[in-house]
Amino acid sequence: MSKKTPPFSLRLTFEERARLEELAGDMPLGAYIRRKVFDGQGLKKKRARARSRRPIKDEQKLAQVLAMLGQSRIANNLNQLAKMANLGTLPVLPDTERDIRRACADVALIRRELLRALGHRTDVEPS
Known part of the structure; x- marks a missing residue:
């Protein structure tokens, strides 16, 4: 029985992480860091399916929308x-x-579009 290696944690500033994500492009951040640290010579291991990174086109606008939703009384009113x-x-x-029914459809559409903006699949129901 093989034991899993404990994860390694690294604290970065917001700017450092943003720069790493920019450099990683579509590559998952962990894979990019591993490649750079080991100069592409890391041990070969069974490759997990890489998730594609979809950058948010306008992070500031997304943050504004999320803030407005958080300040709205939609959830309270629906309750x-x-x-x-x-x-x-x-x-x-x-x-x-x-x-x-129209309001529920609107909320579902907002949810789908926010998930899409964040790079998540929207063709599956939440569990």
């Missing part, structure tokens, strides 16, 4: 609607139901 519906105090007329 209040669900509570009222469960208690039977929300009159669910056809127009109300249509508006709620």
Whole structure:
């Protein structure tokens, strides 16, 4: 039975990490560092499937969107609607139901687009 080697940790400044990620391009950061440290002469080991890195086109804009979502009351408002519906105090007329379904679709679209902007697959349901 072989024991796994414990991971090695390295603290970097924000600027150092950003520079390394820039230099790594599409290569996973760990693989890039390993290649540089061992000058491409590291031990051959079973290669894990490399995940592709998809850079975020506008990180500042993404940060703004995430901040706005965090400051919004969307989650709280949806929770209040669900509570009222469960208690039977929300009159669910056809127009109300249509508006709620449209809001849910909008939230799902926002989630999909944010995940896509972050480089995650959006064709699978969350577990």
